[in-house]
Amino acid sequence: MNSIDTRRRGFLKTSLGAAAVAIAPGMLLFDMAHGKSEAVSSKVRWGMLIDTANCADGCNDCVTACNKENGLAGGSSSGGLSPTDSQWIRKVELKDMRGGRTLSLPMMCQHCENPPCVDVCPTGASFKRADGIVLVDKHLCIGCRYCMMACPYKARSFVHEPLHDQKPDVPRGKGTVESCTMCVHRVDSGQQPACAEACPNKSILFGNLNDPDSEISKKIRTVASIQVRADLGLNTGIRYQGI
Amino acid sequence: MISRPPLQFKDRLFYALVAAGGLVVLMGLYAAHMMEEHGHIITGMNNQIVWGTPHVFAIFLIITASGVLNVSSIGSVFNKPAYKTRAPLAGLLSIAMLAGGLTVLMLDLGRPDRIIVAATHYNPTSVFAWNILLYSGMFAAVVVYLWTMMEQRMNSWSRPAGFLVFIWRFILTTGTGVIFSFLVARQAYGTAILPPMFIVISFAWGMAVFHVVQSAIYAWNNKILDEYVQKRMRNLMGVFVIAALYFVATYHLTNMYFARQTEFERFILITGGVYPLLFWVGYVLIGNLLPLLLIYHPAFGKTRSVLVASLLIIFGGFSLLYVFIIGGQAFPLSIFPGFEASSSFGDGAIGLYNPSIPEIFLGFGGVGISFLITAIGIRVLDFVPHEKPKSP
Numbered sequence: 001m002n003s004i005d006t007r008r009r010g011f012l013k014t015s016l017g018a019a020a021v022a023i024a025p026g027m028l029l030f031d032m033a034h035g036k037s038e039a040v041s042s043k044v045r046w047g048m049l050i051d052t053a054n055c056a057d058g059c060n061d062c063v064t065a066c067n068k069e070n071g072l073a074g075g076s077s078s079g080g081l082s083p084t085d086s087q088w089i090r091k092v093e094l095k096d097m098r099g100g101r102t103l104s105l106p107m108m109c110q111h112c113e114n115p116p117c118v119d120v121c122p123t124g125a126s127f128k129r130a131d132g133i134v135l136v137d138k139h140l141c142i143g144c145r146y147c148m149m150a151c152p153y154k155a156r157s158f159v160h161e162p163l164h165d166q167k168p169d170v171p172r173g174k175g176t177v178e179s180c181t182m183c184v185h186r187v188d189s190g191q192q193p194a195c196a197e198a199c200p201n202k203s204i205l206f207g208n209l210n211d212p213d214s215e216i217s218k219k220i221r222t223v224a225s226i227q228v229r230a231d232l233g234l235n236t237g238i239r240y241q242g243i
Numbered sequence: 244m245i246s247r248p249p250l251q252f253k254d255r256l257f258y259a260l261v262a263a264g265g266l267v268v269l270m271g272l273y274a275a276h277m278m279e280e281h282g283h284i285i286t287g288m289n290n291q292i293v294w295g296t297p298h299v300f301a302i303f304l305i306i307t308a309s310g311v312l313n314v315s316s317i318g319s320v321f322n323k324p325a326y327k328t329r330a331p332l333a334g335l336l337s338i339a340m341l342a343g344g345l346t347v348l349m350l351d352l353g354r355p356d357r358i359i360v361a362a363t364h365y366n367p368t369s370v371f372a373w374n375i376l377l378y379s380g381m382f383a384a385v386v387v388y389l390w391t392m393m394e395q396r397m398n399s400w401s402r403p404a405g406f407l408v409f410i411w412r413f414i415l416t417t418g419t420g421v422i423f424s425f426l427v428a429r430q431a432y433g434t435a436i437l438p439p440m441f442i443v444i445s446f447a448w449g450m451a452v453f454h455v456v457q458s459a460i461y462a463w464n465n466k467i468l469d470e471y472v473q474k475r476m477r478n479l480m481g482v483f484v485i486a487a488l489y490f491v492a493t494y495h496l497t498n499m500y501f502a503r504q505t506e507f508e509r510f511i512l513i514t515g516g517v518y519p520l521l522f523w524v525g526y527v528l529i530g531n532l533l534p535l536l537l538i539y540h541p542a543f544g545k546t547r548s549v550l551v552a553s554l555l556i557i558f559g560g561f562s563l564l565y566v567f568i569i570g571g572q573a574f575p576l577s578i579f580p581g582f583e584a585s586s587s588f589g590d591g592a593i594g595l596y597n598p599s600i601p602e603i604f605l606g607f608g609g610v611g612i613s614f615l616i617t618a619i620g621i622r623v624l625d626f627v628p629h630e631k632p633k634s635p
Contacts, residue, residue, distance in 0.1 A: 081587045081588075082289075083289035083290055083291060083589060083594070083595065084283070084284055084289045084290060085290075086290075087290075087587065087588045090586045090587055090588040090590070091586060091587070092578075092579075092584050092585070092586040092590050093584070093585050093586065094579055094582040094583070094584055095582060095583040096581065096582055097581055097582060097583055098581070107578070107586070107588075107590070116426075116427060116428070118368075119368045119369065119425075120368075120369050120370065120371065120425065121366050121369055121371075122361055122364075122365070122366055122369045122371035122372040122375065123360050123361055123364040123365075123366060123372075124364050124365075124366040125364075140357075140360055140364055141353070141354065141357075142352050142353065142354050142355075142357045142358070142360055142361050143352045143353015143354045143357075144352055144353075144371060145293040145294065145353070146369075146371050146422075148290070148293045149293060149294065149426050149429065149572070150425070150426055150427075150428075151428070152427065152428030152576065152578065153576075153578055154290075154291075154576050154578065154588065154589075154590065156290075157290050158283065158290060158293060158353060159282070159353070160282045160283045160284040160288075160289070161281070161282045161284045162281075162282060173354075174282050174353070175279075175282060175283070175352070175353030175354045176353055176354060177353070228578060228579065229428065229578065229580075232427060232428065243579070
């Protein structure tokens, strides 16, 4: 009776040990792969302040950096963008119709607090993270393009062709809609979006709009900034200075 | 003179017509397959004109599917016998056009294979998601309505069923109009006049399609339409055409009054090239003035004139939708009011769009589906209107 009990105990110990040895590396790798398991919180609202006075006419560095970071073909040296190519960020040249003043600025998804694209999306593929970043879930998007009709900023692109050489951090898909992700994969690992980092004049200031002590919040308190099409009441995360 | 061709010939003609319709459907399906294989690059659509020719066809078919039911509503809800006998045919046409329109809309998606996602993930704030329910509900309501009319034991239920369909199609066409009304930043859309405009337009187009099909059925069966019924239906169509034109005119006139909208109106009505041409010649002249002349001028108004008027109204409908949907997107978004904008992404520039063969095939494929359902439906079930000996 006793000898059977010992054997059973021994068997249980060995199997538990073996199971632990088998699972532990997997758990470890899982943790490493997923990094911090902390959820995104609405205590943070990511935003940008763009100083148009410093944005040089003809400079395209933010666009090139975005294309490179996200694997968009627009960065090719052959140039000649077609109306079907994806552009997550673009340089817009503006001329005041009354005074004739000219300025140049980068335009991308404005990461609205009340995004029309999210409202109209039939499947919920367009969504806003708790930290204010507006994204498209590439598994839910059916490619109806209603969000493109609804966006007041022409921020979205539809993938018209099969894709090759995608970046592992930036999932994309033929037949789905995409736009600036505020480089969410970089932001989540504590970095800045590629455009902000690439700007030679530091015209793009990235930061947490909800933190009163952040550089961006301090600057917004001291300089005059606007939201593009503020009349629509969307409360954009991207602000512009000098328009 | 032989007025009745032999039955055998008609049989062959029927199969030839079905084969032709089937071929058009196959061409549409092949186009959809190519679009899925190569992506939307093979269409004329791009990042500025995101909805193109398939949407013109789909929206025409869906709006008209709702409008054609007017014939049944006048019969069932308002109890007019001349229309009551035509209600089953109107129901069949509605199902046929709804099926055609929805197929086109679905096959134009970037990921038509994910239609199951659309059916299982609903975003309650999206009018598109509401429409998925409205369209499938419409199918069900019309099928029940047809059943109550065609199964004698259920006849007593046809009035409530007709009433349900009557209400449902109002909501459905409102939903279709609201798709555009909710686009706050597009100058062509974003106005509350669109849902009622779509409803009234649907009456005119639905009546026109009904006239065309009815004429074909009567010619096929060597029947002659009762003159009284002909006159009533013709006049009703005329009233609907005038009402639709009134709504379109009101839409443009209110736009012209707003300073921020005048540039858009100038584009769509004068300087926009193909769009003003289609609007004035395609919609106003061919789609409204000529049909009204054919309907109301004492020298016309006979069977053939009404048929021609109906075909012209349908042509006008496609012209109007082309201007509304594609012209509306071609005009650039006003992102920076007060500034002239330019960029590599078409800011401040008129969007270019040339419909491609696959898109056009896909659109006609939808019409082919509607044709097949109608032709086969009439052949196998009793949808031909039976005139009572004396019309009231």
